[in-house]
Amino acid sequence: MAVGRAWQSIGLCLAISLSLAKAHTPFFDTHHVDGDINRATAYYWKRTEHGYVGTVEAHRGNLPRHTRVAVSLHSTTTEPCDIVVSCDGTKHSVPTFNRPCEQGCDPLTQTGHCVVHEQSISCFKTFSVSGKCSVAWRVELGHDHKTLLGDAAMTAGYTARLHGSWWANSYVTGWLVMIGGVVVAGVVVHSHDTPRAPSLPAVLAISAATVSASYMLAKLYHAQYECGGDAQAVGVALAELPFIAACFVLVATSNSALAPVCIAVFALVSFFVVGIGYSFGNWLLLAAAIGYKVLSPMPFTTTLNHRHNSDSAVVARKPKPL
Secondary structure, three states: OHHHHHHHHHHHHHHHHHHHHHOOOOOOOEEEEOOOOOEOEEEOOOEEOOEEEEEEEEOOOOOOOOEEEEEEEOOOEOOOOEEEEEEOOEEEEOOOEOOOOOEEEEOOOOEEEEEEEEEEEOOOOOEEEEEEEOOOEEEEEOOEOOOOHHHHHOHHHHHHHHHOOOOOOOOHHHHHHHHHHHHHHHHHHHHOOOOOOOOHHHHHHHHHHHHHHHHHHHHHHHHHHOOOOOHHHHHHHHOHHHHHHHHHHHHHOOOOOOHHHHHHHHHHHHHHOOOHHHOHHHHHHHHHHHHHHHOOOOOHHHHHHHHHHHHHHHHHHOOOOO
C-alpha cells in the first residue's frame, strides 16, 4: 500500500511539473496593443527554428503619442538582428550588430537585458515594431508604470516564463519544484505507517514550504547569473523566507484558534507581493490553514494513534497461553 501511495504522490508531482513547464510557453507571437499604449508594458517572443520572431502593432485610435519605445536584447550578439520600428510608413532599422551596451537588470523577475534602442515616438496612422533575432529580444512601450492587482497576482507566472522560454531559457524552477515534491512525497509515505505520521494539513504546509524554497533557489540562481548578484534581485528572492517560516509556524501552532486564520490571510496577501509562494505554494498554504480549522481534531495522526491504541488493546485482551 505504501508503495502505491508513493507512486500516486510522485505521479501528482510529475503532473504539477508538466503544468509548470507548460507555463513557460507564451500564448502569442504577434501582439496587438489593445490597452493603454502609454502604460509601461514589455512584449516577448518564444524561440522558433528561425530565431526569435515577432511583431508589436497598435490599432488606430491607440497610436503612440510621445510614447517611449525601447528595444532590448537578452545579451549582446555577434549576429545582426533584423528589427524595424515603423511609424506612419517611415521605417527605422535598429542597430544591434556587435553593439556595446550596459547590461541592466529587472530585480522583480531576476532577468538581465541590454537596451540597444530607445526613443520617444508619435504616430498618427500606423505603428509597429517587428523583427527577427538570434537571441531573445523584447519591446518596451510606454512610460506610465502602473501596477494593477491582476498583474501583481500574476508576477510568479510572468517570472517563471521569463526564466524559461520567454527570455533566459533556463528551466531551473520546474525541476526544483518537482524534485522537492518527490522528496516530500517520499518522506510522507515513509512516515505514513508510523504512529506519528504528519496530518494532512501538515503535509500541505510542508509542501507549500518546499515549493517556496524551490522558487527561492531558482530566483537566487537567476539573480546571480542573470543580474550578477544584484542586491535588489537577491532581496526579492529572499522575500520567500517569511513565507517558508509561516508554513512551519502553522504546523507548530496548529492547536491555536487564531494562527490558522492569520496564516490564511498571509497566504492570500502574499499572492500580490513580488510573486511570493509561486502561486501554487500559496494555494497549498491556504488549504493547510483551512484544513487545520475544518479537519481538526481529525488529522491522519489522530487516526493512526487510534489504530495503534486499538491494536494494543486487542493484544492486551488475548488470553494467556496455557
